[in-house]
Amino acid sequence: MAIALIDANNFYVSCERVFRPDLEGRPVVVLSNNDGCVVARSAEVKALGIAIGTPWFQLQKQAQQEGIIAMSSNYALYADMSNRMMRILSTFSPIQEVYSIDECFLDLRGFAPAHLSRIGQAARLKIRQWLGLPVGVGIAATKTLAKLANHVAKKYPEYQGVCNWESLNTQTRQTLLQNLPVSEVWGVGRRLTEKLASQGIQSVWDLQQTHPVWMRQHFNILMARTIRELQGESCIALTEIAPTKQEIQSSRSFGRPVTRIEDLAEAINVYTVRATQKLRQQESICGAVRIDIRTTPFRPDKPQYHASQTVALAIPSQDTRILIKAALSGLRHIYRPQFAYAKAGVHLTEIRSVHQQQRDLFAAEALDIRSDQLMKTLDAIHTRFGHNALQPGVAGLQGQRDWSMKRGNKSPSYTTCWSDLARARS
Numbered sequence: 001m002a003i004a005l006i007d008a009n010n011f012y013v014s015c016e017r018v019f020r021p022d023l024e025g026r027p028v029v030v031l032s033n034n035d036g037c038v039v040a041r042s043a044e045v046k047a048l049g050i051a052i053g054t055p056w057f058q059l060q061k062q063a064q065q066e067g068i069i070a071m072s073s074n075y076a077l078y079a080d081m082s083n084r085m086m087r088i089l090s091t092f093s094p095i096q097e098v099y100s101i102d103e104c105f106l107d108l109r110g111f112a113p114a115h116l117s118r119i120g121q122a123a124r125l126k127i128r129q130w131l132g133l134p135v136g137v138g139i140a141a142t143k144t145l146a147k148l149a150n151h152v153a154k155k156y157p158e159y160q161g162v163c164n165w166e167s168l169n170t171q172t173r174q175t176l177l178q179n180l181p182v183s184e185v186w187g188v189g190r191r192l193t194e195k196l197a198s199q200g201i202q203s204v205w206d207l208q209q210t211h212p213v214w215m216r217q218h219f220n221i222l223m224a225r226t227i228r229e230l231q232g233e234s235c236i237a238l239t240e241i242a243p244t245k246q247e248i249q250s251s252r253s254f255g256r257p258v259t260r261i262e263d264l265a266e267a268i269n270v271y272t273v274r275a276t277q278k279l280r281q282q283e284s285i286c287g288a289v290r291i292d293i294r295t296t297p298f299r300p301d302k303p304q305y306h307a308s309q310t311v312a313l314a315i316p317s318q319d320t321r322i323l324i325k326a327a328l329s330g331l332r333h334i335y336r337p338q339f340a341y342a343k344a345g346v347h348l349t350e351i352r353s354v355h356q357q358q359r360d361l362f363a364a365e366a367l368d369i370r371s372d373q374l375m376k377t378l379d380a381i382h383t384r385f386g387h388n389a390l391q392p393g394v395a396g397l398q399g400q401r402d403w404s405m406k407r408g409n410k411s412p413s414y415t416t417c418w419s420d421l422a423r424a425r426s
Contacts, residue, residue, distance in 0.1 A: 001234055002108040002116055002139055002166065005146040006089055006123060009134045009154060011102035012040035015081045016071050018132035019414050019422055027068045031056050034253050035072055035408055072410035080415045084131055092123050097238045103150075105143060107238050113166060120162035140165035143236045144229035147186040148204065152176055177205035187226060195219070204230070245282065250275040251292065251345025258341045264293060265328055269392060271346040272327045276320045279348055280379055285316040287350030289323055291330035296342035305341075307334040310349070318354060319371045320378070324392060385418075 008014055012030040017023045027048065030040035038045075038054045048066060050059065056070060063070065082101045090096045095107035106123075108116060120137035127135050138150030145165050153163035165173070182204055183193045199218070201207050208230040216224035225235045250271035258264055268291060279286060294306040309330035317323065327346055412420035 001141050002111065002113070003141070003143055003146045003234075003238070004093075004106040004108050004116075004120060004123075005099075005103060005138045005143070005150045006106065006127075006135050007103035007138075007150050007154075008085065008127075009136060010040060010042055011082075011133075012073070012078055013042045013071075014133050015078050016074070016411055018081070019411065023069060027066055028071065029056075029059075029068060030071050030073055032073060034255060035070070036253075039073065070409055072408060074411050074413065076413045076416045077411065081131060081133065084415075085127060085133060085135075088126055088130060089123060092119060095238055105146065105238055108139065117162055117164040117167060120164065121160070124161050135161070137162040138165070139163070141232050142229040142234045143238075144186050144226060145232070148177075148180065148184065148230075151180070151184055174205060177208060178203050180204040182207050185226060185230070187222065192219075192223075245278075245284075246349075246351055248275050248278050248286070248348040248351065249345055250278075251343065251347075253343045254341065257296075258344075259337065259339070261331070261335050261337070264335065264341060264344060265331060267344050268327050268331050268346060269324055271344065272324050273320055273392065275346050275348050276318060276323050277379065277382065279351070280318050280375060283354045284351050285318045285354050286313070286323070286348040287316040287352075288312045288348075289326045289330065290347040290349060291327055291334065292343075292345040292347070293331070293334060293341050294343050295339050303339055305336060305339040307336075309334045312350075316350070316352070317371075319375060320392065323348070 013023075013028045016028065016030065023042075025044070026042070027044035028042040029038045029045055029050070031037065032039045035056055037056060038050060038052055038059070041050060041052065045068060048062075048068075050062075050068075059068065062068065078101060085102075086096070086098050086104055089104055089106060093106040093108060097105040099105060108119065111119060116139050120139055124135050124137055127133050136150050136154040138146045138148065138153055139162070140146040140149045149163040149165040152165075153159045153161050156163075168176075180203060181193075182188055182196050182201055183190070185204055185207060188196070188207075196202075196207065201210060207227060210227055212224040212227045215227050228235050252267070252271070254267070258267070272289070288310050290308055290310040292306075292308045295302065295304050297304070311326040311330045313322065313326055412422075414420055414422050
């Protein structure tokens with residue numbers, strides 16, 4: 001058995017560099033909502049010792065000294081580039097598991113072992129040529145080893161971006177595992193790293209040599225399974241179809257404090273529209289809507305308030321209009337005018353497949369059909385012209401939402417908006 005893990009290098013930064021070649025080789029960070037903190041770093045920024053989560057205001061002086069360029073998050077661009085990358089990679093194997101926005105597993109069973117490295121290089125070259133994204137490829141007998149091989153492919157230039165673990169000799173494998181800290185193992189976080197260190201397990205090699213039975217007795221069955229994976233026994237199967245989300249949420253921090261219920265309602269409406277689009281994309285309906293509003297916890301000198309309200313639907317639905325009505329009902333119940341709100345969110349719960357929907361026997365069937373047709377038409381317009389092309393009136397106009405989060409240095413939506421298409425000049 002052979003499994004490949006393909007992972008984009010510094011994905012958010014790489015997406016920005018595709019359309020800004022002047023950023024190549026320069027220190028670049030991508031910031032979180034409201035340009036708050038660092039969520040992605042280029043290799044040059046990592047070399048400066050700047051950690052993920054560092055507040056941007058703390059980096060202002062260093063940014064000027066080091067020439068660090070800050071970009072606001074452009075989630076529409078990143079999601080579209082991810083979808084394109086996954087479609088290209090799906091042509092290399094009929095079995096693909098999309099693990100996250102920038103990485104996926106491919107099942108390479110049936111391919112000759114001698115050809116595996118060549119397939120990895122072909123996939124890497126195609127992504128680079130077609131999308132401009134640099135990726136690393138790790139190939140091994142298990143998913144855990146493939147993740148490690150991917151790390152090796154990126155860390156050591158001699159592998160040229162592709163590490164086929166199965167082609168390495170025993171001594172090379174041992175040396176690599178001895179040089180890799182145990183924290184590089186898939187699923188081993190900071191606390192578990194500290195606990196393993198207390199048992200004398202510092203490197204991946206130390207962990208691989210531990211007996212699974214002992215690990216299960218002193219830790220848990222998941223760690224025992226990890227050891228078996230490191231020893232070449234496949235214990236984690238590929239999942240071709242991602243499970244449907246059991247909760248869908250859309251939430252954002254505001255660009256300024258919000259006090260008026262009209263502004264809160266506008267934000268709640270926008271978030272409900274986005275959440276219901278995701279709901280329909282996975283062909284689901286929901287039975288309840290939960291609304292959250294809160295003040296900022298970072299200003300303890302100001303009055304604090306955090307409230308939520310769940311509104312059950314009489315009949316599970318995916319109709320934006322019905323969910324907006326429920327969301328506004330919840331908002332009116334928890335709103336208090338004396339507070340300055342910093343964040344709001346919409347959570348769709350009690351989610352199940354649309355094919356399990358129980359129609360209302362006492363409602364006119366034509367209403368259900370008209371609702372379905374309207375939502376399909378709405379989604380088709382969003383697909384063709386962008387998700388802001390048509391909005392319910394209660395969501396307000398995009399350019400007039402002064403509560404919207406701050407994104408002072410957001411790049412254009414090059415791949416999802418006609419007006420933002422890149423222009424070539426001679």
